[in-house]
Structure formats: structure tokens, C-alpha cells
Amino acid sequence: MLALEELSVTYSLGAVEVPAVRGVSLELAAGEALGLAGESGSGKSSVALALLRLLPRSAVVGGRVLLDGEDVLTMNWGRLRAVRWSSASIVFQGAQHGLNPVRRIGDQIAEPLQVHKLASGAAADARVKELLEQVGLPAWRARSYPHELSGGMRQRVMIAMALACAPQLIIADEPTTALDLMVQAQVLTLIRQLIAEHGISLLMISHDLSVLADVCDRLAVMYAGRLVEVGPSAGEFRHPYSKALADAFPTVGDPASRLAPRGLAGDPPDPQRLPGGCAFHPRCPVAVEECASTDVQLLVSGDRAAACVLVGE
Numbered sequence: 001m002l003a004l005e006e007l008s009v010t011y012s013l014g015a016v017e018v019p020a021v022r023g024v025s026l027e028l029a030a031g032e033a034l035g036l037a038g039e040s041g042s043g044k045s046s047v048a049l050a051l052l053r054l055l056p057r058s059a060v061v062g063g064r065v066l067l068d069g070e071d072v073l074t075m076n077w078g079r080l081r082a083v084r085w086s087s088a089s090i091v092f093q094g095a096q097h098g099l100n101p102v103r104r105i106g107d108q109i110a111e112p113l114q115v116h117k118l119a120s121g122a123a124a125d126a127r128v129k130e131l132l133e134q135v136g137l138p139a140w141r142a143r144s145y146p147h148e149l150s151g152g153m154r155q156r157v158m159i160a161m162a163l164a165c166a167p168q169l170i171i172a173d174e175p176t177t178a179l180d181l182m183v184q185a186q187v188l189t190l191i192r193q194l195i196a197e198h199g200i201s202l203l204m205i206s207h208d209l210s211v212l213a214d215v216c217d218r219l220a221v222m223y224a225g226r227l228v229e230v231g232p233s234a235g236e237f238r239h240p241y242s243k244a245l246a247d248a249f250p251t252v253g254d255p256a257s258r259l260a261p262r263g264l265a266g267d268p269p270d271p272q273r274l275p276g277g278c279a280f281h282p283r284c285p286v287a288v289e290e291c292a293s294t295d296v297q298l299l300v301s302g303d304r305a306a307a308c309v310l311v312g313e
């Protein structure tokens, strides 16, 4: 249903070029949930923004984004407007910034319905109530303003908006990062239920692999703008970076794992000064000489692909 082919994003800041995404190829089947993981600055949000063409045209320097076979990057504005919300919608990190503080919740949820001429008047009101109930909020909340809701409730409203036009794909960028742990668990359960009930595909982005593994069928791990591993959520990671990232977070449902010492030494590289060879090699606990010179591509073996000279075919 969704295919990214060699997607590349480079931000130009005057004379400075920041290569944020470097040749990312990924596929997402109908009804599948795919998690995109990586540390801050690895390029995850740039992928999400490029997907719905929410970046300046000059930033997407290469590749294709095929949604049901149609390239989002080259479609005309009319078609793009139709695709946004109704084929694919996005739930951003930090819901409080996504809602208009001076408009009632119900009016904001109804807006995509009206723009896409799917419902207006009483029919839109009825759909808003239905959507609020689907995300676990009482229908009377349609009359509330964003400041009258908690962070978790506002994130539920964002999810209701994303569902409004019954899209095939929802992109959720760190949907629970700004929430406390209890509310985070509730929102994750809600996302899981909704995608299963409505057969929606999900691209969920997070730095937290344990959260992604809890919701998604497959995981893709990014480092310095590249994919370093793609494979099923169940099963062992092969790339040393994915392993280190997985070790950096406690496992959902395993309280003992919270007590173990965790962390990943060093910092991600500056995109303007990427190390030669594998970009992870200066931090890699198992790097060999070859890693400094070999820029290895993703190698598929079984149901998993990893970009590491030590993993092999």
C-alpha cells in the first residue's frame, strides 16, 4: 500500500547542507503496523513529513513515495489535498501544539470532514460524536476547548481527527512521548484497537523500541538518515545499533528490566560530518577495521535485513 523508494531529504541552510534522510526504501502492506525507530536526529520525522509532502519541495532531493502506486511527491496540489486526511493522515508529537486554542474540539474534528465534503451540519456533528466515542471521550467534549482537556485527552482528539476521513494509513510521530506512563499505555492500547478494528495501516515513529514493538508487526531502525535494520517485531535484532537501542529501554510488561543499567555510549554523528564507512562504527562496541571503510547496504537474510559487515548474508 505504501512504498518508499530511495527517499532522500537534505535541508539547505544557506551554504550548509544537512543530509537528514539518505536513500530510505520501505514497504508497508495494507493493515500492517510498521514502527520506525532511531535516536533523536536520525531522520524519522523527516521521513514522515516527506511522506505527506509537508517539507519544502527543495528538501526532498530524491526518491519516490508510492501510495497505492501513485507518487505523492509528483502529484498535483488538488490530488495531494484529496490524499491528505482521506488516504493518509498524521498524528504529531505534542498534541497541544496541533490544536487551535480558540476553537472548540468538535469544530476542529469536523474540519477535515467539511474540507473533504464528506459531511456537514448535523451529519458532521453526528460523525464528530461517533469519533469522540471511538477514542474514548464522551460526546459532550465536542463543546470543550483544548485548554479544558488533559494532554492524554488532547492526543485522543488528534487521533479522532486523524480517523475522521477514514484513511487507509495513519502516520503517528511520537504519539505518546509527551504523556505520562499511565496515559501513554492507554493511548497505545487505543491505537492498537483502532487500527485492528478499522484495518488501517500504521507507520508509528518513536525513539522507544519497546513501545514500537508493543504495537507494530515490523520494525525499521534508522541511524544517521539510513535504515540499518528492518524485520519482524518478534525476534532478535542483528545490527549492533538496533541491539544497543533495544537495550536502552525497559521492556513493556517487564518491571525488572527497568532496574538494569542502560544506555548507548557516545552521541549520534553530526549529519554534516558523517564518519566514513558505517556511520555507527565510532560508537559500535563490536566494530572491526573494515567498518571504517565499508559503507554496507541492507542485506536481506530470511525475514530480516541488516546493514552491517558482521551480519553478512
Ligand SMILES: Nc1ncnc2c1ncn2[C@@H]1O[C@H](COP(=O)(O)OP(=O)(O)OP(=O)(O)O)[C@@H](O)[C@H]1O
Residues within 6 Å of the ligand: 011, 012, 013, 018, 019, 020, 038, 039, 040, 041, 042, 043, 044, 045, 046, 047, 207, 271
Ligand atoms: N527544518 C530543518 N532545517 C535544517 N535541519 C533540519 C530541519 N529539520 C530537521 N533537521 C535536521 O535533520 C536531521 C534529522 O532530523 P529529524 O527531526 O528528521 O530526526 P528525528 O529522528 O525525527 O529526531 P527527533 O526524534 O528529535 O524529532 C537532524 O540532524 C536535524 O537537526
